[in-house]
Amino acid sequence: MTGPAVLLENGQVIDGLGHAPRIGSVLFDETGILRVGTVTPEDLANRPVTRIDATGKTIMPGLIDAHCHVTFDEPHSNDELFFHRRPGLAAIIAAYNANKVLQAGVTGFLDADCIFDLGVDLRDALEANVVPGPRMSTGGYVLLTGVGGTAGRLLPDSGTRGYGVVVGSRDEIVREVRRQIKLGVDWVKVHVTGVIPRQKHAGEIQVWSYDDLRLVVDTAHQLGIPVVGHCRNASSARDAARAGFDLLLHATFMDDEALAAVVDARVPIVPTLTFQANLADHGDLVNAAPELREIFRREIEHGAVMLRRAYDAGVPLLCGSESGFALTPYGEWHFRELQLFVEEFGMTPLEAIRAATSEAARALKLYGRTGALVEGYLADILVIDGDPLENIRILGDKRRIEHIFLNGLPVSREPPRTRRPISGWRVSPFAERILTWEMAEAKARASSRDQA
Numbered sequence: 001m002t003g004p005a006v007l008l009e010n011g012q013v014i015d016g017l018g019h020a021p022r023i024g025s026v027l028f029d030e031t032g033i034l035r036v037g038t039v040t041p042e043d044l045a046n047r048p049v050t051r052i053d054a055t056g057k058t059i060m061p062g063l064i065d066a067h068c069h070v071t072f073d074e075p076h077s078n079d080e081l082f083f084h085r086r087p088g089l090a091a092i093i094a095a096y097n098a099n100k101v102l103q104a105g106v107t108g109f110l111d112a113d114c115i116f117d118l119g120v121d122l123r124d125a126l127e128a129n130v131v132p133g134p135r136m137s138t139g140g141y142v143l144l145t146g147v148g149g150t151a152g153r154l155l156p157d158s159g160t161r162g163y164g165v166v167v168g169s170r171d172e173i174v175r176e177v178r179r180q181i182k183l184g185v186d187w188v189k190v191h192v193t194g195v196i197p198r199q200k201h202a203g204e205i206q207v208w209s210y211d212d213l214r215l216v217v218d219t220a221h222q223l224g225i226p227v228v229g230h231c232r233n234a235s236s237a238r239d240a241a242r243a244g245f246d247l248l249l250h251a252t253f254m255d256d257e258a259l260a261a262v263v264d265a266r267v268p269i270v271p272t273l274t275f276q277a278n279l280a281d282h283g284d285l286v287n288a289a290p291e292l293r294e295i296f297r298r299e300i301e302h303g304a305v306m307l308r309r310a311y312d313a314g315v316p317l318l319c320g321s322e323s324g325f326a327l328t329p330y331g332e333w334h335f336r337e338l339q340l341f342v343e344e345f346g347m348t349p350l351e352a353i354r355a356a357t358s359e360a361a362r363a364l365k366l367y368g369r370t371g372a373l374v375e376g377y378l379a380d381i382l383v384i385d386g387d388p389l390e391n392i393r394i395l396g397d398k399r400r401i402e403h404i405f406l407n408g409l410p411v412s413r414e415p416p417r418t419r420r421p422i423s424g425w426r427v428s429p430f431a432e433r434i435l436t437w438e439m440a441e442a443k444a445r446a447s448s449r450d451q452a
């Protein structure tokens with residue numbers, strides 16, 4: 001016999017599968033969802049039931065963030081991420097941040113690459129209820145070639161740094177994939193594109209050969225583990241899709257050939273527009289470089305056209321926010337990917353919710369088992385004060401999240417305690433600008449004018 005059941009009564013039920021909402025009730029317990037729609041007295045017989053009136057509220061599946069970096073701890077720069085972190089403290093702080101993610105209504109997330117290979121340990125701690133947080137699906141170190149990834153020269157020529165491991169030969173690829181799988185990863189991640197000095201005008205370029213991508217896929221699939229790729233140019237999305245990748249991150253900048261390969265493979269995509277949109281729209285609030293804001297705005301506009309075509313051709317698009325950076329802090333912006341799916345892809349709010357729930361469950365490897373209000377599914381459920389179909393942005397207002405249930409159990413809504421600074425954890429520049437003689441002179445001239 002399990003604990004008490006929970007009955008959410010008379011709410012607007014959004015099932016996460018894209019069906020039209022209906023007024024109804026949802027009954028569930030730790031074993032899963034028992035009834036959706038009409039609950040009869042027989043369903044409630046012989047057991048304690050906690051009843052919650054959801055009249056005027058929305059009952060929906062918990063959000064799933066298919067692209068979240070829970071171990072990064074909101075760095076302001078790659079330098080901070082790669083050179084200002086310590087393994088033990090990073091693990092403790094990742095646990096603290098996982099709770100922030102859960103408090104925002106995110107009941108599951110994929111973190112495909114973790115600093116210090118922490119993901120497996122954090123996932124196991126979350127599953128064992130050692131620390132509060134969402135369901136987690138995890139990768140280990142992202143696989144990089146010697147050319148590197150988005151962090152360029154900050155990466156070493158061999159070995160590990162930050163969230164990456166450099167694999168220099170086909171032997172090393174096979175050994176590292178097998179090592180990660182022995183450790184217990186859910187996914188193997190590859191940085192298929194990277195930034196190269198003097199070719200920056202081209203954005204990111206493909207830094208893996210097709211044959212090596214195939215080798216990763218063959219080695220991982222043989223052991224039953226899927227592969228996810230960071231693909232931020234056209235050829236990388238094409239080659240990763242053809243090589244048998246199971247999930248693509250970004251897939252912005254696709255051309256017709258890449259689109260055809262992605263559609264052919266029906267490989268799900270996590271476009272991840274939130275980071276770029278935050279920089280483009282709110283970069284002024286955090287003194288981001290104006291030219292960066294322009295680049296990211298263009299990436300969204302270009303990406304949206306091709307990604308919409310992929311979606312229309314049957315490619316699943318999943319919501320993932322890239323939370324974990326200073327521009328995308330934990331628990332703040334997960335909802336924004338849904339908003340961008342509506343604004344940039346022209347999805348309906350119902351479609352965007354599906355992309356962040358039942359479809360995003362693919363990233364948890366729980367497709368068909370969570371992310372929808374269906375009898376027999378795991379009970380990861382939110383009660384929202386208001387109607388996200390009228391305004392999808394209300395999902396970003398944590399005050400409107402009245403209840404969160406994870407695995408059928410209520411989540412304690414105690415917000416994480418406020419943190420104090422930790423020595424050496426953040427980059428602390430001597431100065432934000434170069435101090436020239438002319439600046440000092442100008443200041444002196446201004447003060448003598450004031451005195452005159």
Ligand SMILES: [Zn+2]
Binds near residue numbers: 067322
């Ligand atoms: Zn990422």
